[in-house]
Each structure stands twice: as C-alpha cells, then as structure tokens.
Amino acid sequence: HSATIAPVWAALLTGNPEPVARARMDRIGLAEFFAPGQGAFGCEAESRPELIAIARGKAGNWPAERTVAVGDTTNDVTGAHEAGIRVVGFGTDLADADAVIDRMSELPSTLERLSAAL
Numbered sequence: 001h002s003a004t005i006a007p008v009w010a011a012l013l014t015g016n017p018e019p020v021a022r023a024r025m026d027r028i029g030l031a032e033f034f035a036p037g038q039g040a041f042g043c044e045a046e047s048r049p050e051l052i053a054i055a056r057g058k059a060g061n062w063p064a065e066r067t068v069a070v071g072d073t074t075n076d077v078t079g080a081h082e083a084g085i086r087v088v089g090f091g092t093d094l095a096d097a098d099a100v101i102d103r104m105s106e107l108p109s110t111l112e113r114l115s116a117a118l
Contacts, residue, residue, distance in 0.1 A: 011055040012039035048079025068114055
C-alpha cells in the first residue's frame with residue numbers, strides 16, 4: 001500500500017521583487033517548480049498574509065485548507081497562520097509551526113502527513 005497525495009501546486013512567495021526571486025530560483029535549480037504568472041512578490045504587498053492571499057488568488061482561489069507554506073522565520077510562521085493556512089518551519093526556533101523540518105528532504109513526507117490529517 002502506498003499513500004497518495006493530492007496534486008501539489010507550488011507558488012513562489014517572497015518579499016523580493018519577482019526578477020530577483022526568479023533569478024535565484026533559476027540559479028539553485030528550483031525554477032521549474034514555480035510557474036510564471038503564479039506566486040506573489042514583495043512589490044505586490046508588504047505583509048505575508050496579503051502575499052499569501054495574492055498567490056492563492058492567482059491560482060484560482062486555491063483553498064486555504066489545502067495551502068501549506070514553508071518558511072524559515074517566525075514572521076513566515078506568524079504570517080501563514082494569520083492567513084489561515086498551515087506552515088512547515090524549516091530550521092530551529094519555529095515551535096509554533098504546524099510541523100518543523102531540519103532538511104528539505106523531509107518535506108515530502110511532512111506534506112503527506114499534513115495532507116492525511118485533512
């Protein structure tokens with residue numbers, strides 16, 4: 001028996017301007033995961049909850065209950081919860097996150113666990 005995860009939609013969400021963010025994702029080999037025209041960027045809003053709402057809107061009002069942020073700061077965790085979504089904390093000192101991981105290789109199983117809890 002293998003578990004099945006609902007299709008995943010990934011959006012780049014950052015306080016950086018879009019050209020900078022996309023260049024960085026390209027440089028580290030993650031650009032293919034973030035479609036053009038999706039996500040939200042620092043030039044669109046200053047608050048994380050607003051950026052999350054913008055990104056969900058661009059994705060056809062993606063449901064909040066199926067949205068999970070991944071962040072590495074307490075502001076990321078707080079902003080996600082203020083936006084009504086769950087968040088996976090990456091790193092230490094993020095005890096308020098819905099789950100915490102130390103390595104990105106842990107992310108798929110963590111997302112599967114959060115998805116199963118729906």
